[in-house]
Amino acid sequence: MKTRSLAARLSLLLSATVIVIFSLSGIALYHSLATQIGVRDDAALLTRIDQIRTLLRDEDAITLIQQKPRLFANMLGNTESLLVLRFPGQPPLIVVNPGQRPIPAITPVPADQPLALSSVHHLAAADGTPFISAAALAPTRDGNGQIEIITGRLMSDRTQTLNSYRDQIILATALAALLVAAISVWLVRRALTPLRRLAAQADAIDVRHLAQRMPEQAAAELQPLVAAFNQMLSRLEMGYHQLSQVSADMAHDLRTPISTLIGQTEVALSQTRSVGDYQALLGSNYEELDRLAKMIDNMLFLAKAEDASQAMDLQDIDLAQLGEKLQDYFDGMAEEQSMRLEMTLHGELRADPQLLQRALANLMANALRYGDRDSTVRVFNQGNSLMVENQGSPLSAEQQARIFDRFWRADASRHQGSSGLGLSIVRSIMRLHQGRCEVHSEDGVNRFTLRFPSVGCGH
Amino acid sequence: MKILVIEDEAKARDYMRKGLTEAGFIVDVAENGQDGLFYAQEHHYDLILLDVMMPGMDGWQVMAALDKQIHTPVIFLTAKGTLEDRIKGLELGADDYLVKPFSFAELLARVRTQLRRGGQQKLPDVLQLADLQLDILKRRVERGGQRIDLTNKEFNLLHLFLLHPGEVLTRTLIASRVWDMNFDSDTNVVDVAVKRLRQKIDGPFVQPLIHTVYGVGYRCEAES
Numbered sequence: 001m002k003t004r005s006l007a008a009r010l011s012l013l014l015s016a017t018v019i020v021i022f023s024l025s026g027i028a029l030y031h032s033l034a035t036q037i038g039v040r041d042d043a044a045l046l047t048r049i050d051q052i053r054t055l056l057r058d059e060d061a062i063t064l065i066q067q068k069p070r071l072f073a074n075m076l077g078n079t080e081s082l083l084v085l086r087f088p089g090q091p092p093l094i095v096v097n098p099g100q101r102p103i104p105a106i107t108p109v110p111a112d113q114p115l116a117l118s119s120v121h122h123l124a125a126a127d128g129t130p131f132i133s134a135a136a137l138a139p140t141r142d143g144n145g146q147i148e149i150i151t152g153r154l155m156s157d158r159t160q161t162l163n164s165y166r167d168q169i170i171l172a173t174a175l176a177a178l179l180v181a182a183i184s185v186w187l188v189r190r191a192l193t194p195l196r197r198l199a200a201q202a203d204a205i206d207v208r209h210l211a212q213r214m215p216e217q218a219a220a221e222l223q224p225l226v227a228a229f230n231q232m233l234s235r236l237e238m239g240y241h242q243l244s245q246v247s248a249d250m251a252h253d254l255r256t257p258i259s260t261l262i263g264q265t266e267v268a269l270s271q272t273r274s275v276g277d278y279q280a281l282l283g284s285n286y287e288e289l290d291r292l293a294k295m296i297d298n299m300l301f302l303a304k305a306e307d308a309s310q311a312m313d314l315q316d317i318d319l320a321q322l323g324e325k326l327q328d329y330f331d332g333m334a335e336e337q338s339m340r341l342e343m344t345l346h347g348e349l350r351a352d353p354q355l356l357q358r359a360l361a362n363l364m365a366n367a368l369r370y371g372d373r374d375s376t377v378r379v380f381n382q383g384n385s386l387m388v389e390n391q392g393s394p395l396s397a398e399q400q401a402r403i404f405d406r407f408w409r410a411d412a413s414r415h416q417g418s419s420g421l422g423l424s425i426v427r428s429i430m431r432l433h434q435g436r437c438e439v440h441s442e443d444g445v446n447r448f449t450l451r452f453p454s455v456g457c458g459h
Numbered sequence: 460m461k462i463l464v465i466e467d468e469a470k471a472r473d474y475m476r477k478g479l480t481e482a483g484f485i486v487d488v489a490e491n492g493q494d495g496l497f498y499a500q501e502h503h504y505d506l507i508l509l510d511v512m513m514p515g516m517d518g519w520q521v522m523a524a525l526d527k528q529i530h531t532p533v534i535f536l537t538a539k540g541t542l543e544d545r546i547k548g549l550e551l552g553a554d555d556y557l558v559k560p561f562s563f564a565e566l567l568a569r570v571r572t573q574l575r576r577g578g579q580q581k582l583p584d585v586l587q588l589a590d591l592q593l594d595i596l597k598r599r600v601e602r603g604g605q606r607i608d609l610t611n612k613e614f615n616l617l618h619l620f621l622l623h624p625g626e627v628l629t630r631t632l633i634a635s636r637v638w639d640m641n642f643d644s645d646t647n648v649v650d651v652a653v654k655r656l657r658q659k660i661d662g663p664f665v666q667p668l669i670h671t672v673y674g675v676g677y678r679c680e681a682e683s
Binding site: 279280282283284285286287289290293294296297304325328329330332333335336354357358361365368369 | 541560562611612629631634638639640641642646647648651652655672673674675
C-alpha cells in the first residue's frame with residue numbers, strides 16, 4: 001500500500017471542493033449578470049425607438065430630420081450605435097453609422113403595435129461581439145406614409161465588462177483554493193500533533209518497559225486507538241511474562257536431570273568399577289537423557305502449538321475406534337494398578353486424529369497415575385465433549401486453576417516420572433481445535449473434559 | 460552391506476560407526492559435505508546417513524548433488540523437526556529422516572527397513588529364535604513344540620522382537636511400532652506388556668529369550 005500524507009490528501013480534497021463550489025457559483029453569477037445586462041440593454045434600445053417614434057409622431061419628421069440631423073446623432077451618444085430613418089423602399093433620410101456596420105434586414109414592428117422585449121433581434125458582428133437591433137414603423141405627420149426606424153448597438157463594452165468579471169471570478173477561485181490548501185495543511189498538521197506525540201510515546205516502550213501504558217488522550221478519536229493499543233500491550237506483557245516464566249521453569253526442570261547425570265558420571269569415573277556398575281550407570285544415564293529428549297520434544301510441541309498456523313489435519317474421527325485403540329494401549333497398565341478402564345466413546349468428531357489421541361492419552365495416563373486403587377477410570381462422551389473421570393484425592397480450587405499450566409505438578413511428591421507438561425499439552429491441543437479443556441472435582445471424582453466446538457473448526 | 464555416514468560432529472560420527480559396525484555393517488565416515496559427496500561418487504554404498512546441519516556444504520546441497528547421479532537410499536538426520544524441513548528433505552529425494560535426539564535402536568530399525576526396501580528381500584513367513592517359532596500367516600506361536608496363546612498385542616510385540624533379534628528396542632520405538640503411539644505419555648505401558656509376554660514366552664522355560672537392557676529397553680536373543 002502506498003502511504004500518503006493525510007495532510008496532503010485532506011488539503012487536496014478541500015481545494016478541489018473549493019474550486020468546484022466557487023466555479024459553480026461563479027458560473028451562476030456570471031450568467032445572471034449577463035442576462036440582466038442584456039435585458040437592460042434591450043430595454044434601452046427599445047426606449048430609444050420609442051422616443052424617436054414619439055418625436056416623429058409629434059413633430060414634422062422630415063423637416064426635423066433635415067433641419068436637425070445632429071439631434072439624432074446625439075440621441076445615440078456613442079460610436080457603437082446605428083440609426084437609420086427611411087421610408088420603406090426609398091433611400092434613407094438619415095444614417096448615423098460611425099461604425100460602418102451593415103444595416104440589418106429585420107422586419108419592423110407595425111406602427112400600431114407597442115414595442116416589447118421580443119422585438120429586439122440578437123445578432124453578432126463578424127468578431128463575435130453581440131449586436132442588438134430593432135426596427136419599427138412610425139406614422140409621420142408630414143411624410144407620405146410611415147417612416148421606418150432601424151436602430152442597433154454593438155455590445156463591445158458589455159462583452160468587456162463580462163470578460164473582466166469572468167477573469168475576476170477565476171482569479172478569486174484560484175486564490176481561494178490555494179488559501180484553503182495552505183490553511184488545511186496547517187490545520188491538519190496541528191490536528192495531528194497528538195498522533196505524533198502518540199508515536200513518540202509508543203517509541204519509548206520496549207521489552208524493558210512493557211509495563212508502560214499510553215497516557216489518556218484529549219482527542220476523542222484517539223481514545224479507541226489508545227485503548228486498543230494498551231490492551232495489546234497488556235496481552236503482550238502477559239505473554240512475555242509467561243514466556244519468561246516458562247523459560248525459567250524449563251531451565252529448572254532441565255537442571256535436575258543434568259545435575260544427576262553430571263554427578264553420578266563423575267562419581268563412577270572417580271575410581272575403577274565393576275562392569276555391572278558401569279552398565280547400571282549407563283542405563284541410568286540413558287533414562288535421564290531419554291527423559292530430557294522427551295521434555296524437549298514436548299516443549300517444542302508446545303512452542304509450535306502457540307503458533308496457530310500449525311498445520312492441522314482435520315478429519316471425521318470414529319470415536320469408538322479411537323476408544324478401542326486407547327483401551328488396547330492402557331488396559332495392561334490399568335490391570336497392573338488393579339484399576340478398571342471403562343470406555344464408552346461413540347459417534348464422530350471432527351479433529352486432528354494424532355492430536356486428539358495425544359490429548360486423550362495424556363488425560364488417561366494422568367487418571368491412571370493418580371486414581372485410587374480398585375477404582376474405575378471412565379472415558380465417555382456427550383456429543384462433542386469428551387470426559388475422562390477417575391476417583392482420587394480431590395483437587396483444591398487453586399490446583400484446578402493451575403493444573404493445566406506448564407511444569408506445574410499438584411505436589412512435588414506426586415512427580416512419578418512425569419514431565420509436568422502432559423496437561424499443558426492437552427490445553428494447547430484444545431486451543432488448536434478452538435475448544436476448551438476443563439477440570440471438575442467433586443465427591444472424590446475428578447473429571448477432565450475436552451470441549452470441542454460444535455461446528456468444525458473454522459480453518 | 461556398506462553404509463556411509465556424513466556427519467560433522469565427531470562424537471556422533473564415532474558412536475554411529477561403532478554401533479553400525481557392531482550390528483554387522485561396513486561403515487565409512489566423512490566429516491563434511493565435500494568429502495561425503497566424493498566418497499559417495501567414488502564408491503558404492505547401500506545406504507547413506509546424512510546430517511543436514513554442517514558447515515560449508517550442508518546436507519541439502521549434498522543431497523541435491525547426489526540425487527542427480529546416484530540412486531542410493533538416503534536417511535537424513537536433522538535437529539530441526541519442523542514440517543517444512545522434513546518436506547524439503549523428502550522432496551530433495553531423501554528416503555527417510557530422523558529428528559535429533561534419536562535413539563540408536565530407532566536408527567538401526569530405519570536402516571534395516573531401507574536396506575530391505577532396496578534389496579527387495581522377502582521376509583520369511585515363519586520367524587525362528589532358538590526353539591521359539593512364530594508363524595505370521597497362521598498367527599501361531601510355538602516354543603519347544605508347545606503352542607502358546609497370545610493376545611493380538613502380545614503377538615505383535617513378539618513379532619517386532621523377532622524382526623530385530625539381538626537389537627535393543629527402546630520403549631518409545633516399541634510403543635510406536637506396536638500401538639502406533641508416537642508420543643511420550645509418561646507411562647509404563649510397554650513394561651507391563653513386555654512383562655506379560657515374558658510370563659508366557661519365558662515363564663515355563665529354562666532359557667530366557669527376552670532380556671531387559673537396564674535403562675534403555677529390551678532385547679530378544681537366545682544367549683543372555
